[in-house]
Amino acid sequence: MGPSSRRRATWRQRAARWLDPTVAQWAVAPQETAPPPPPPEDRADSLWPAICEQFALRILASAYQMGSHLEAVETDEQDPERLERLYRIDHANTRIRRHAENLQVLLGRRVEDANPQTVTLVDVARAASSAIEYYPRIRVGHVVDLGVVEFAADDVIRVLTELLDNATRFSPPSSSVIVSAYVTEDGSVLLRVEDAGVGVNPDQLAALNAMLAGNAPAPVAVDPAAHLGLVVVSHLARANHLRVSLTNRPSGGTTATVLVPGSLLCEVVPGAQRGPAMTFPTEPTAPVSRPPTWNGNQQRSAQMMASPDNTKSPTRHLTALSALPTDGNPGGQARQSSTGGLPRRVRESVRPDASPAGTHRPQRLAAAPQHGGSTGGGSSPDAWPDETAAFAAGVSDAQSAPLNEGHLP
Amino acid sequence: MPTQYWKVRPYVLTGGRTRTRQHLLVHTLVSVPYYDAVFASGLLPESRSLYEHARKTRSVAELSAVCGMSLGVTRVVVDDLAATDRLQIHRDNYGSAFDYRLLERLRDGLRQLA
Numbered sequence: 001m002g003p004s005s006r007r008r009a010t011w012r013q014r015a016a017r018w019l020d021p022t023v024a025q026w027a028v029a030p031q032e033t034a035p036p037p038p039p040p041e042d043r044a045d046s047l048w049p050a051i052c053e054q055f056a057l058r059i060l061a062s063a064y065q066m067g068s069h070l071e072a073v074e075t076d077e078q079d080p081e082r083l084e085r086l087y088r089i090d091h092a093n094t095r096i097r098r099h100a101e102n103l104q105v106l107l108g109r110r111v112e113d114a115n116p117q118t119v120t121l122v123d124v125a126r127a128a129s130s131a132i133e134y135y136p137r138i139r140v141g142h143v144v145d146l147g148v149v150e151f152a153a154d155d156v157i158r159v160l161t162e163l164l165d166n167a168t169r170f171s172p173p174s175s176s177v178i179v180s181a182y183v184t185e186d187g188s189v190l191l192r193v194e195d196a197g198v199g200v201n202p203d204q205l206a207a208l209n210a211m212l213a214g215n216a217p218a219p220v221a222v223d224p225a226a227h228l229g230l231v232v233v234s235h236l237a238r239a240n241h242l243r244v245s246l247t248n249r250p251s252g253g254t255t256a257t258v259l260v261p262g263s264l265l266c267e268v269v270p271g272a273q274r275g276p277a278m279t280f281p282t283e284p285t286a287p288v289s290r291p292p293t294w295n296g297n298q299q300r301s302a303q304m305m306a307s308p309d310n311t312k313s314p315t316r317h318l319t320a321l322s323a324l325p326t327d328g329n330p331g332g333q334a335r336q337s338s339t340g341g342l343p344r345r346v347r348e349s350v351r352p353d354a355s356p357a358g359t360h361r362p363q364r365l366a367a368a369p370q371h372g373g374s375t376g377g378g379s380s381p382d383a384w385p386d387e388t389a390a391f392a393a394g395v396s397d398a399q400s401a402p403l404n405e406g407h408l409p
Numbered sequence: 410m411p412t413q414y415w416k417v418r419p420y421v422l423t424g425g426r427t428r429t430r431q432h433l434l435v436h437t438l439v440s441v442p443y444y445d446a447v448f449a450s451g452l453l454p455e456s457r458s459l460y461e462h463a464r465k466t467r468s469v470a471e472l473s474a475v476c477g478m479s480l481g482v483t484r485v486v487v488d489d490l491a492a493t494d495r496l497q498i499h500r501d502n503y504g505s506a507f508d509y510r511l512l513e514r515l516r517d518g519l520r521q522l523a
Contacts, residue, residue, distance in 0.1 A: 067415075071415075074419055074479060074481065075479040075480070075481075077481060078480065078481075080427040080428045080429075080481070081427075083427040083481045084425070084427045084428075087418075087419065087420035087425060087427065090418055090419070090420060091418070091420055091425075094418055115415060117414065119414050119416075120414075120454070122453065122454055123414045123416075123417050123454075126417045126421050126422070127414060127416035127417045127421075129421055130416060130417055130418040130420075130421045131416075135420070135421055135424075135425070136424045136425050138421075140453065154416070157416060
């Protein structure tokens with residue numbers, strides 16, 4: 001592609017020029033700094049989402065591996081100094097994982113979670129704060145004792161992560177951000193993220209809320225860096241029927257609310273919610289082994305990116321999940337059996353034979369067997385004594401607020 | 410026995426802190442002077458579980474194992490609870506590693522295992 005009059009540059013020089021534009025000034029002709037992937041236009045464009053996805057999956061796989069190694073070192077570490085450094089590495093690694101997952105979301109892919117399980121709302125809040133930069137400023141307020149079902153848990157965590165990230169980023173560095181969860185009248189749960197920042201510009205607020213509700217296109221074209229987190233939120237909210245909105249508080253600051261429908265919630269019995277497969281996934285088999293599904297996915301992602309149509313996208317997103325095992329991919333099935341006897345309700349609730357059009361959504365699930373089994377209480381030596389649990393349950397709503405303000409001062 | 414969901418990273422449980430106000434050894438004994446169920450219900454899960462389990466006098470290492478937390482997290486949580494006087498840390502100043510009482514406890518522990 002270089003002009004023939006010039007001496008041809010070595011591949012090292014070309015690579016250096018590509019990586020560092022300043023090199024080109026003294027190396028060779030400016031005409032030669034052509035974009036690196038020039039070949040047939042349409043084909044290259046259509047391949048980009050799949051390529052990006054592949055890289056997202058590889059990053060995820062590396063992040064999982066690094067996480068498992070870190071976890072092993074963290075548990076053995078006795079020295080506070082070194083432990084703190086390990087925590088910083090772990091923190092960075094968690095953010096890498098989050099960004100790779102978000103990339104997949106933006107590509108319109110369903111993020112296959114390494115180890116889906118029912119997660120309590122407290123853990124949802126804390127898992128969400130694990131992946132943001134200023135996590136020490138998060139305070140966990142009153143959070144009801146409910147869990148999010150396994151197929152939606154990680155998406156709710158991702159939504160909350162982005163909202164917490166916004167809240168901490170756009171509020172004074174000394175202020176804290178409070179996350180809380182309340183039951184509403186119709187059995188759904190309202191997650192609230194309150195910050196003490198400057199608030200959102202009122203006319204921008206309307207546009208953002210419209211985007212979050214799926215009624216307006218994402219303003220990515222204007223500024224790719226702005227509101228990227230909220231674009232992720234709107235994708236996930238549409239896929240899981242969450243209702244996300246932002247409001248300015250009269251006292252200053254912003255409140256972000258997420259309404260988690262009752263169909264995504266379930267009861268959690270203390271001490272029983274942990275399945276057999278709780279160890280950190282050492283081998284992320286599924287993401288790596290999944291073959292690229294070029295055509296279907298790229299169309300889907302194109303539509304999700306382009307059209308703000310909120311009646312189509314959720315079902316598309318869900319059928320993307322249900323279509324996975326039929327892609328000729330044994331990964332999904334293999335992982336089902338490997339996660340130990342947990343019932344795989346995800347696959348049942350989003351079966352391919354369900355009507356693809358219309359408002360198919362995951363139904364409210366009956367109490368999971370592993371939860372129902374231990375409601376008798378006292379069966380395991382580690383469970384609470386019955387009277388303590390009953391007392392604590394009765395008392396938890398009447399207690400005073402300062403007790404709930406998260407960790408002790 | 411609560412083991413953390415793997416996406417909840419340990420640094421979040423302690424707010425990034427790893428140091429404690431007082432030196433907590435693996436065998437430092439800890440107990441709850443008077444159990445307060447209302448207080449327990451207001452705690453976060455791992456603090457609560459630790460508070461519940463410490464009703465019987467236990468060592469830090471034991472609590473870490475029983476609560477399914479790493480030692481680093483357990484130390485900070487114990488320290489936080491102790492700072493509010495809800496948890497009592499029993500200081501026994503062993504003069505050396507060959508203190509008579511320490512060796513006695515070691516012997517008793519080994520005998521229990523055998």
